[in-house]
Amino acid sequence: MISVRNLWKVFGSNPEAIIGSPDAALTRQELRAKTGNTIAVRDVSFDVAPGEVFVVMGLSGSGKSTLVRCMTRLIEPTQGELRFEDEDILKVDEKRLRELRKTRFSMVFQHFGLLPHRKVIDNVAYSLEINGVGKSERHARANEVIDLVGLQGYAQAYPEQLSGGMQQRVGLARALAVDPQVLFLDEPFSALDPLIRRDMQTEVIRLHHQLGKTMVFITHDLAEAVKLGDRIAIMRDGAIVQIGTPEELVAQPADDYVANFVRDFPKSHILTLRWIARKPQPGEDLNGPILAPSITVRNATRQIIESSLPIRVMENGNLLGVVTAVEVLHLISGQD
C-alpha cells in the first residue's frame, strides 16, 4: 500500500550534494562539523501492507519523526521514492497533495495540535470544513467519530477543558473524521501519563480491529511498539537498522544496537514456542501435551513447568520440536 524506496532527508544548505558523496558516510557530528548539514533520514526503504500496523521505533533524534513527516511531505524529502497505491507521492503537485491529505492520510501528533479556539466538535470537523462539507453534515459525521473514540458528551467542550488523554482522543477523532486510508501517528501517547497511555494503546488496538486502518505508528517505547506493531522498524541515526516482527527483533537482533535495545525486554512476553522448541533428543518421551507454536512462552510457562513430560509443539500435525522447563528457564534467565 505504501512503498518507500531510498528515501533521504538532509537538512542544511545544498542537501543534494551530500547524498552519494563520501560525506554521506560520515557520522552526524562529523558531517555537521564539516558541512553544517544534518542527515535526518538516510536511505530508508520499506513497505507497509494494507491494514498493517507498522511501527517505527528509535530514540529521540533518530529521525523517526522526520521520516513520518516526509511520508506526508510535511517535510519535503531530499531524495527517494514514495508510492501510495501506485501514485508517486513525491511527484504530485500541491493541489493533489492537499487532496490526498484531506481524504487519504491523517495524522495524530505528540502534542495533539488541537485548535484551542474551537470546540471539540469543530476541531474534529476541521478537515471536513476545509473539504467544503456543509455544517450540519460535518457535525453529524463529527459526532459519529466523537462517539467512536469514547468522547460522548464532550462535543461542545473546548480542548483546554479536557485531560491530556481526552485531548488525544480528540486528535484521534479528528484524524478518523475523513475516513482516511492511512493513519500516521507521531508518538501520540508520549506526552501522557503511563496509565492513560496504556488505555490509549488499548483504544488504538480496538479501533484497529474495528476499522482496520493501515497505521504508521512512531514511538520510542519498545513495549508500545511490541504491543501494537505487526512489524517494527528500528531507526538509528536516520537509517533503518532492522525491520521485523516483534519476535524476530527479539529473537534475532540484527546488530548490537538492536540487541541492546531488546535486551531488557522480557522475552517470554514476545517469543513463542516456535523460537525455543528444540529437536527431541533420542530417547525422549514424545507423549507430552501438545501446544501450538504461536503461543507465547509466557502463556505456556505454567503448563510446561507443570508437565512431567516434554511439551510437544505441533503445527498442522507436524512435530516442530519439544519444550521443557529447561528452555523456559534459560530464556527467562537470559542465558539462551
Added chain:
Amino acid sequence: MATTLLSKPANEPAPVVAKKSKLSFQLSLLTGSFLFFALLLRGIATLPLDTSSLTSFQNWLNSVSDWIGNNRTSNPVFTFFINVIRDFIDTFVTGIQDLISQAVGNNASPLLGWFGIVVMLSYLAYAVANLRIALLVCGGLISLGLLGYWQESMDTLALTLAAVVLALIVGIPLGICAGLFPRFEKIITPALDFAQVMPTFVYLTPVTLFFLIGPASATIVTMVYAIPPALRITAVALHEVPWSSVEAAISMGSTRMQALRKVQLPQAKRTIVVGINQTIMAALSMVTIAALIDAPGLGRVVIRALESLDIGSSFQAGLGIVILAVVLDRTTTAAASKVDAENSHLLDHKHHRQILKIGALLSLIAIIISRIYIWAGNFPGTGVLGHDIATYTDNATNWFQAHFVNVTNAITNAISYGLLNPLQSLLTNSPWFVTGLAFVLLAAILGGRKLALVATFCVLGIVGTGLWSDTMATLASVLVASIATVTIGIVVGVWIGRSKRADQIIRPILDAGQVLPAFVYLVPFLGLFGATRFTAIMAAIVYAAPASIKLMADGIAGIPASISEAGIAAGSSKWQMIIKVQLPSARRAVALSTNQGIIYVLAMVVVGGLVGAGGLGYLVVAGFAQLNLTGKGLAAGLAIVLLGILLDRITQAAAVRSTLQGK
C-alpha cells in the same frame, strides 16, 4: 523611547568566551591607554566647529533641502507620490478631527459633540472590554473636559487614532509576513531596530522636509515610531502559535492561507491585541514630540508651556495625556484579556448581546442630543478643575524653587564642575582618532571583528558629519546621565524585584513616568536647575529610569526559585544573596537594563537641546527652525543616530557577553 531589542542578541554569532579576568584586564588596559593618549595628545585634532560655520557636507545637505523646497510643486516625485501621500494622510487626520475635535463648516462643534463621544466611547469600551472599563473611560473623558482641554484632548486622540490605524494597516500585514517568512523577518529586523533606537527627535526634520510641517508629518513621525511594536508583536504572536497545530492543519490538507486564517490568526489574536496596545502607547508618547512640528492637541499646550515656562499648564496638559494613556491602555489590556476569556469560553453571549443593542441605541440618542443642544456639543465650563490644578502646581513649584534654589544650584554646580565638565573636557579635547580608536577596540573586545567594523563605520560617520566635537559634548552628558540611570535602575530594580509589596507601590509610578511626556517635567526642572546641561541630564534620568528599573526588577524576579533557594540554604545573608547570587544570576538583565537606559537617555539628552543643553540636540532644534542651519541640523541628527547605534551595539554585545559568561 526605544523598546527592547530582545529579538536580536540571541541569534548573534557567539564570540569566543574569554575568561572573565582576561576581559577585565583588557578593559582596564584599554581605559588606561585611552586616558594616557587622550591627555598626552590633548587639544590636537579635536575637530571643533563654530555654531555658525558649516562644513561642505552640511552645505550640501542645505542645498538638498533647498532643492526640495523649490521643486516641491513641480517635481513628479512630489506631485505624484509624496504630495499624494501627504494629501491622503492630511485628509484622513482632518476627517477624524472633524468627527471629534474640530468644528466643521458653519457648526460650532465637531460632528460628534462631547456628550455623544463620551457615551459612544464608553459603550465601545463596554463592547470590547467590560463595565468597569466603560466607567473608567467615561470618567476619564469627563475629567479631560474638566481640565479644560476637551478639544485639545480630542485633537490628540484624533491624531493618535489616525496614526495607530495607519500604523496597524502597515504593521500587522508586515508583521504577519515576518511571522510567516523568517527571511523577511531577518531583513526587516535591523530597520525596526533602527527606527526604535533612533531618538524620535531626529527624524522630525527629514520628515518635514518631504511632507512639510503639519498633520501629515506629525502622523508620519508617529507612525514611524508606532509601526515597529505593531509589526514585531504580530510576528511574535504568530511565532507563539504552537507549530503542532499549524502542522496538524496542513496535514489535514489546509492551504497556507487556510492555516493562517483558521489556525494561526485566531490563536495569535490575544497577542496581536497586546501589540495594538503597545502601538497605541507608542503613538501617544510620540504625539507630544510631534507637537514640535505643529501637531495639534495636548502636546502643543505642553510645548507652549515650555516656551513660556508655564509649569501649571504643562502639568495640566501632561495630566490630560496621562489620563488618555490610562484610558487607552486599560481598555486595550482589558480587551486583550477578554479575548482570553472568549478563548476560555466564560461569556454569556445572549445576555451580552441584549445589552449591546441597548447600548448602541443609547449611543445613538446621545449623539443626536450632542448635535442638537449646545451644552452637549461643546464641553461646558472653562475647566475649573484644570485651573485649580494648574494654580496648585504653580504654587508648589514656586515654593519649592524659592526654598531650594540654593540646593538645586549647589547640586547643579557640584555635578557640573565635579563630573560633567572634566568628562566633557576630556572627550572634547581628546584627538578624534584616540577616542575613535578606543571605541573600535572596545567594540572588538566585546563583540569581535564584526562589531569593530560597525564601530569604525559609526566613528568615521560622525567625523564625516563634521560634528565630532558636539557629539563628544553630547556623549559626556549621556554618560553622566547613564551612570545615574543605571545605578538607580539596579538599586531600585533589585529592591522591587525582591519585594512584592515594593513592586506594587512603585510600578504604577513607573508606568505613569513612562507615559508622561518628557516635556512636562522638563519645565519644572528648567525652573529648578536653570538652562543647563544638568536639566537635560535630570530629565533624561527621570525618563530613562523606569524602563531600566523595570527590566532589572523583572530580571531579579525571574531568577529561578531553585537558585535563590540554594543561596538561602547555603546560609547567605541578605546582602550576600543580592551581591553573590541575585545580581550575578540576573547579569543579562543588568546588561539589558543598561542598554535600554543608555538608549532612553540619549533620546532625552537630545531633547535637552530645547532647554539650553547645547550639543547635538540644540543643532537639531536650530536646524528645523533656521533655514541656513537646516543642513547642520540634519547632520546633527545623523550624528545622533550614529552615536545611538554605537552605544546600542556595544552595550548589546556586553549583554551577550554577560549571558555567555553566565553559562
Added chain:
Amino acid sequence: MFKSHRFRRGATLMLVVSAITFALPAAVPAQAAASCGTVNLADNAWVGYEADLAVVSYVLKNSLGCKVVVKNISEQVSWQGFPTGQVDAILENWGHEDLAAKYITKQKVAVDLGSTGNNGVIGWYVVPWMVAKYPGITNYKNLNKYASLFKTSESGSMGAFLDGDPSYVTNDAAIIKNLKLNYKVIFTGSEAALITSFRTAQAQKKPMIGYFYEPQWFLAEVPLVHVTLPKWTTGCDANPKTVACDYPPYPLNKVASVKFMNSGSPAATVIKNFKWTNADQNSVAKSLAVGKLTDDAAAKIWVDAHPAIVKAWLGK
C-alpha cells in the same frame, strides 16, 4: 480578523448610528454668518507675536466668523508656508530680507502688508544693577574686563552670554568671535527662560548678559540696559561669518500670501489694516505671560477697551 460576532455587530451598529446622525442637520448654529472661511496664521515663539495673534484671531473669529487655524512654526519656516498654502499670513515679521526677496520679489507668492506699527530693536542687554557697579559695562570694549563675572557651569572659563529660543536668528556667536570677546553663547531654549534668567539675576544681584529685544513687556518690569556694539551700517551684517556690528533696526511688518489676498476674504482686509503701538502689544503680551490668560481672554480685554481701533481694522 477579529471575527468576534459581538464586536462586528457593535461596529456595524455604530456605523449605522453614525450614518443616521450625520444625515441630521446640525442644530448648533455658528456664531456669525460666514463668508470668511478658514484663515491660516503662523504662530512664532515670542510673546509679542502671540499678542498680535491673539488679538487678530479674536477679531477674525468674533467679528467676521472666520475659522482661524494657528500654525505653530518658527519664523523662517513660516515663509515656506506661502507657496504651499500652509500659511496665509505672518503677523509680525522681523526683517528676513533674503526670504522677502525669494518669496515676494522672485516667486511672487507673498506680499508685504506694511507696518504693524511696532518698531523692533534687537541687541545685547545687561541687568540694570550692574550698570552702576561696573562702569563702562554697556560698551562692548569693556566686556572682556568683566568676562569672569559671567562665568557659569555651562561656559567653562569664558563668560556666559545667554540666548533665547534656538529658532531665533542671531549673530551673537559670530559677533563674539569677530570682536574677540571672551564669551560663550548659551541657549536657554526659550524667551521665557531668558526672561526668568534676567529676572532672577536682577533680583539676586547676579551678573547676566544676553540677547533681548523690544517691544517686550518685560522691559517695563526690569529695565534692561542696552550694550553698545559697533554701529550697524548697511551690509555690515551681510556675511554671517564676518559680522562684527550691532543688529539693524527692524520696522516690523505683516506678510501674507498672494493667494490669500486675492481670495476676497474679509480677513485679508483686517490683517492688512492691523496696526497698533508698542504699548498696545505690551499690554496684551503681559496679560498672556504674567496674567496667564488664554489668548481669547487677553484679546477680549484689549479689544473691548479699544473699539475704535478695531473698527478701523475692519474697514468700517
